[in-house]
Amino acid sequence: MHAVRCARQHTRREMRKQTCTHLRRSARQCTGAMQNSELKGQAWLPDKRIHSTPQVIGELNGVIILPCSLTPGEIEVIHWTFEGKNVHSYYEGKDVFDDQDPSYVGRTSLFLDQIKNGNASLQLKNLQKSDEQTYSCYLSTTKESKEFPVQLKVEVAVWGEQHKNFTIPCSFNPGEEVVIHWRIVNDDSRSQNMLEKQDKSYKGRTSLILSELAKGNASLQLRDLQEGDENTYSCYVGTRTGNKEDKVKLHVADFGHSMEYTLDHDELKCYASHVYPSDIVTIEWYEDNHIKQQGISTSSLSTLP
Structure with a gap:
């Protein structure tokens, strides 16, 4: 059973109560707004405009900033969450970690000197694949409250040496009727074994490990790495039982100094x-x-x- 220490932290319901107080809504309006939001399973938004969900892409084990901002004012509450889990909280002028999800301990921080300017962005370090979520940034000031979604994608990043051969990893659950497509993200040209459709810069330099396909290995072998090969690659694998797509960021380095x-x-x-x-x-x-x-x-x- 989860124990809530009311004396030391605000619940989301209390945050909405604060917001209603700041907006000086009547008790009936405030209660109704909270009840409606709880029935829908989402935070109450005084601003009814539809906001598109921005997406940020980070690298595995790297650092990323999840953007969130509001018109400069006295921000009293910042609450970063996903699926009901507390990622990072701030109120009463300081960070509060009492109810932080264990998987985020020691990995999150706000830009405390920028909060007065309306910056509530969250820095998340040592990125894990499990961090791929749609996060919610809830803000409350003396004048308004808003909630913004931010989608995080985590890419695997690998390093290869220029003019050397390199294997870009990709795996899948083995199945029948396997279809594999390798391509550069944001590029419609597909680098695959159908050579007539392959991008010219990859001609004669790519191959799959055909003997490993039955074991679920769809890795791409790339020969004679070039500086221009530094891209984000997408590995799509489809079988009778389903499909999956992984993205891998390839860095190309020249160590021949x-x-x-x-x-x-x-x-x-x-x-x-x-x-x-x-x-x-x-x-x-x-x-x-x-x-x-x-x-x-x-x-x-x-x-x-």
Whole structure:
């Protein structure tokens, strides 16, 4: 049984009561609005306009910001939820984690210095596939209250090395009459085994592991990776029993860099050249087998003693 500590937190019903008070609606109107919303299983929205659901896409194990904002004002309540689960709450001028769902503990944060500007966006880190949900952002100020939906999609991200061969993963539950389509998201050209319809830039560079199809392996082998191959790919698999579609973000990196040094008076500078992308290189300086300095950059400066 779930125990609610009323003295330390607001329930959604209490939030709506606050909203009604701020809007100075009559007791009858307020009660009716809350009853109607509870019967429908959704939050009461004073604003009846229909809002489209924005979608944001994040990478597995990465960080994403779920957008939510309101006209600048004194925001008293922020409540992020999905399917009745509490993701993050804020009221009385601070974050409240008493009723936060365990799967989100330590992974959520608001931009506290931006709340006064109407920014109630939620930052979610260490993204998991299970985070793929349609979230609700409920806001209450001294003047109004609104609720906004935000849909989150989580993509698998993989790294391949330029000019090397790479396998983009995709799996499915084995079945009969298998149909597989690989394509670039937002591109109607399909990269599949029907070569006459294949994009020219992939000619002769793609293949499936045919011996693995019976085991549910629909991974795509891509030869001689190019910088232009960096895209989000969609793997669609259909069988007699159903179909599924997975998206994979492919990053292409060039690790074939060279190190160069220059000495100017008492300053020694180290360069890593021919690197793509530039933010994947960490340069470390050692002295007596101990790290003296490190950073993510294509160049680094050290002062000699």
